[in-house]
Amino acid sequence: MHRRYTLADIAKRFSLKLQGREGVAIEPGTHVDGLATLMSAGVSQLGFFTNIAYRDQLQKTNAAAVILKESAVEDCPVPCLVADNPYLAYAKISVLFDIAPLRSSGIHASAVVDPSANVAASASIGPHCVIEAKAIIGEGVVLGAGCVVGEGSIIGARGYLHGRVTVYHGVTVGEDVVIHSGAVIGSDGFGFAPDFSMGGNGWCKIHQLGGVVVGNRVEIGANTCIDRGALDDTVIGDGVIIDNLVQIAHNVKIGNNTAIAACTGIAGSTEIGQNCTIAGAVGIVGHLKIADRVHITAKSLVTGSISKAGSYSSGTAMSPTSAWRKNAVRFSQLDSLFQRVRALESNRTDS
Amino acid sequence: MHRRYTLADIAKRFSLKLQGREGVAIEPGTHVDGLATLMSAGVSQLGFFTNIAYRDQLQKTNAAAVILKESAVEDCPVPCLVADNPYLAYAKISVLFDIAPLRSSGIHASAVVDPSANVAASASIGPHCVIEAKAIIGEGVVLGAGCVVGEGSIIGARGYLHGRVTVYHGVTVGEDVVIHSGAVIGSDGFGFAPDFSMGGNGWCKIHQLGGVVVGNRVEIGANTCIDRGALDDTVIGDGVIIDNLVQIAHNVKIGNNTAIAACTGIAGSTEIGQNCTIAGAVGIVGHLKIADRVHITAKSLVTGSISKAGSYSSGTAMSPTSAWRKNAVRFSQLDSLFQRVRALESNRTDS
């Protein structure tokens, strides 16, 4: 089931140097069939060493070979694949051992494809997919089972939609995009005008007339939602990576290469810069501008624009609940405490 | 693709006054085919002006006409559609330009409909839908591709379920309800009795015997979950609007016209009043009562009942992580700080 490669082959493909410390025999023809951690790697698996904290694990590894930096060769009891950036080399090599099933091109008999849709011959359309009128499915695209691509939407070349992804109408997805199961792209933004005056009908829906534009090389996690714009489009830049269960509201713009971890929500019309890293469960309110290279720590709430690169946080530290309860009550008395301290200070000054 | 309307037609349909400041020529037969922001609107699009902060944009707009208040006519270089409530007028007009595909009535050949289900002739049942025994699908209902409607569940007239919505058995959905893709209505509430005594079997599932009742004119966002009740029903009132990725636990009751933004979670048996606005990523613990007209700000945790209308919050302000870290540590020492200040105060009093 797993594919096999020789050490020489891997070294050549990824421009790595195959070498070893004195006494380690290098056999370029040794076959490897997987990647594993230093501790669990067997004699047919590659390990990798990127964190000095695991140096003792390196010294005891049984891996067929280890991907590492030149400086670690002397600590390695087995052959080495020397890389300038071992973590990146590991990432690149990982594709060789991916066990995700290959999909053959063609349209499954149970898929429902509108005659006006344009599906590339090299695309693979899984069982029970639905492709609506005028949709365009690019070369080499894979749609897993049960995907829906709405009217006029475009999936760029080599896109991979896992099973049960929904793309509404009027959505443009760039090339080399991965979307995980359950993700919804192009649902209505949450826009309603209040109509609660006499004779009013309550919340009046604002029909969402914009679309969603997803750039190239984007990854979108499972059950993540990206709403269509109210008037203009919601825009996800090139190289953006988005984890599971993330909410991106209408007219949000995400700059290139920004990473967003799971459970984060970004409210309407907020613009996030490039190369930002948003940790998990962050909340960002609407209509803000976040500069490039901003990092937000986990579970923070961002209520104002951020104009300067750097790391930002909100929240409190964790403690045992019994202690926390006392401090949390005190939080509600903080402003008055400041006044009491000021009174003490002015008293001291007076005296 | 877009529909076109004359200014006169729009003025008449929505009871707006078509007028202009001196020197602006009004041509009632001018066609418009879209809505746009003041800055991006072209000569065939309507703009709207609702926020005085954008007055300079109004003064420079190229829109075919602008929806605005009487008082703004003098600032507008193009024809005006005068409304008492321009934002509401914009919302109402937006339906004219919605590009969502129209669905023709009938049941797609690939749908699986139990013979005992009752599907109105005017309903549109998309590809790969499943309608189980005794379910009732009302007049004009649209089920997008891949929806599942469980045994005995009811979708009221003119409901619009986008693709891949799941409605379990025993769920009643009112009229004019919109449900977005991936939403799940009627999944089991999270109810388990601990059975960890000697010979026990761990968590013993409490079968959830209630259903879900969704009122009229409700909107439910993508990938939102509404659990069925343990004994009685979970109830969503009329006119409630719910954003994406919201969790509503068993036996929650949401009052009419309450709005709930994305990523919010409401725990079991809590009752929310009418006309509340719950911002994004709010958490509300179980068994609480929240009064009418309560507003909860983003990412707050509500741990107690709220008996009075008003706005409520929890959490801390955001700051650079380096500063935040110091303050967060101090939070854990707050109670002791209060005692130190009290000591200082009593010392002052003593002296």
Added chain:
Amino acid sequence: MHRRYTLADIAKRFSLKLQGREGVAIEPGTHVDGLATLMSAGVSQLGFFTNIAYRDQLQKTNAAAVILKESAVEDCPVPCLVADNPYLAYAKISVLFDIAPLRSSGIHASAVVDPSANVAASASIGPHCVIEAKAIIGEGVVLGAGCVVGEGSIIGARGYLHGRVTVYHGVTVGEDVVIHSGAVIGSDGFGFAPDFSMGGNGWCKIHQLGGVVVGNRVEIGANTCIDRGALDDTVIGDGVIIDNLVQIAHNVKIGNNTAIAACTGIAGSTEIGQNCTIAGAVGIVGHLKIADRVHITAKSLVTGSISKAGSYSSGTAMSPTSAWRKNAVRFSQLDSLFQRVRALESNRTDS
């Protein structure tokens, strides 16, 4: 539609004592067809009494009989089903009245099952399901409409997947597992190596080579996501219960019988002990170890390992927004306040 049982039958099945206080006539042949709260229970329904706060409701109930402790018999105006643990007895009895539709065994004609998959004859495969190559579906398993089971994945005996569950390739699900609609098991972990040097390609995907192992008697909520491991597997222990919209990242390990409420997110490689209870909307950062029997309160952020059983919290108390705003600003000045108090204290000492 509902099933009916006599009181005598229920008493026998669940080893309860059918009795009553003086003057209450016991008719073992009385039929009951449902469970309800003390207040709403009619003469053909069972009630249960587990919380002394509802004693007045017990005294007024019209239920056919009430499940309760021996000590409450004297307060009960109707026949009693006496249990050592009435809440557990209620949970066990609840299965009798579950209205979830029964699924007959067999594979629906519209399902797409790879010839190399192994589906037990007693399994029920719903409409539009997709079962990929070499997948194994155990005895008595139910797959609701539109489920996808990926290549080589295993669903153990008596598993119940509600409609539209996605199980990726290489996932092993134990016996007696319930998975709710929209859940995604085995999506890629969020692993990328940065490649932003000159000529780099941005985030380089780390292919996720591990799988997911779900134990026995696990329940997984609607739209919950469990990612596959990067190298090793993500592991969910036996008896774990997980609510809706929960995110479990790659290589997380959850100990047996731990309960996780809705909207919680657990980041990569964190290990949670056994018998923990994680409340709703909790965030747990990556690479932590949480001991057995730890409780985390709602919406807390856990940023460090926890080595001792007990309850832990973070966050602040809720207050009216106007007061909260003042205190939240003060939070950002906390560290300086501590210094001011220290100055006052040293001043006092000096004088």
